[in-house]
Amino acid sequence: MKRNVAYLGMYLALALICSYVESLIPFYFGIPGVKLGLTNIVVVLLLYTLGAKEAFLVSVVRIILAGFLFGNPFSILYSLSGGALSFLAMYVLKRTEKLKVVTVSVAGGVMHNTGQLIMAALVVENYHILYYIPVLLTAGFITGFFIGILSQEIILRIGNRI
Amino acid sequence: MNRRFGKTDFIVLAVVFAVLVFAVIFTAFKRKQGEFVVISLDGEVYREVPLEKDQEIEIKKEGITINVLDIREGKADMRKASCPDKLCVRQKPVSKSGESIVCLPNKVVVEVKGEAKGDFDSIAR
Numbered sequence: 001m002k003r004n005v006a007y008l009g010m011y012l013a014l015a016l017i018c019s020y021v022e023s024l025i026p027f028y029f030g031i032p033g034v035k036l037g038l039t040n041i042v043v044v045l046l047l048y049t050l051g052a053k054e055a056f057l058v059s060v061v062r063i064i065l066a067g068f069l070f071g072n073p074f075s076i077l078y079s080l081s082g083g084a085l086s087f088l089a090m091y092v093l094k095r096t097e098k099l100k101v102v103t104v105s106v107a108g109g110v111m112h113n114t115g116q117l118i119m120a121a122l123v124v125e126n127y128h129i130l131y132y133i134p135v136l137l138t139a140g141f142i143t144g145f146f147i148g149i150l151s152q153e154i155i156l157r158i159g160n161r162i
Numbered sequence: 163m164n165r166r167f168g169k170t171d172f173i174v175l176a177v178v179f180a181v182l183v184f185a186v187i188f189t190a191f192k193r194k195q196g197e198f199v200v201i202s203l204d205g206e207v208y209r210e211v212p213l214e215k216d217q218e219i220e221i222k223k224e225g226i227t228i229n230v231l232d233i234r235e236g237k238a239d240m241r242k243a244s245c246p247d248k249l250c251v252r253q254k255p256v257s258k259s260g261e262s263i264v265c266l267p268n269k270v271v272v273e274v275k276g277e278a279k280g281d282f283d284s285i286a287r
């Protein structure tokens with residue numbers, strides 16, 4: 001665990017950088033505050049190298065810190081529901097051991113945006129914004145796909161050393 | 163190939179992607195120039211305004227203007243807002259049925275509804 005603390009710190013820093021980059025990318029699909037989900041790369045890497053507990057911990061701490069640094073209370077709320085749903089989907093799929101990193105990451109990306117959208121609909125008490133589901137889920141798919149390929153390469157190359 | 167991409171992965175990804183792309187294309191085709199906007203505040207309908215007529219709408223809460231919506235050439239655009247993030251102001255104007263502008267901090271939703279008939283579409287452009 002002692003060794004892990006240093007790694008967790010590094011991952012957290014990496015996740016915060018991703019959050020910052022993400023906050024600079026305009027991504028408006030009718031719902032302000034919805035994020036692309038680039039930080040999922042850190043969750044995927046952690047899930048496959050250190051473990052589920054560590055992945056969850058870094059994910060939650062990252063969301064709260066990033067919310068205070070680059071966001072607002074709403075972005076914390078969105079990110080939390082997106083992050084939780086995404087983590088759950090990836091955790092369950094990984095445990096089946098039937099799918100590769102890419103697919104697990106895509107599921108994470110899609111569920112990340114689903115979670116954000118559900119929270120947005122609850123916050124504004126208007127379910128018509130669910131109209132943006134197809135576009136948002138496709139965006140989540142594409143983000144998750146590229147994150148998955150990147151993570152896969154990282155895990156295959158240096159995964160055993162982390 | 164094997165370590166990166168299994169057969170199951172390929173099938174799952176291909177099916178999900180096909181469904182999503184189909185849904186995107188389907189909704190894109192369904193998009194028609196809207197007829198009016200429904201403005202809601204705190205989850206309740208505040209006002210309905212036709213897109214036909216150019217006008218400026220002040221959205222008020224307890225007598226104070228919180229958002230200003232501009233309707234011009236068949237499009238609705240959030241011109242001003244009292245919210246801290248101003249994301250609603252930065253959003254592109256909406257005109258197609260089903261599109262919306264959301265101001266989360268003020269809990270304002272502007273949603274395009276209905277379908278404009280006949281030559282209104284050409285007027286809008």
Ligand SMILES: [Zn+2]
Nearest residue numbers: 243245250265
């Ligand atoms: Zn606003």
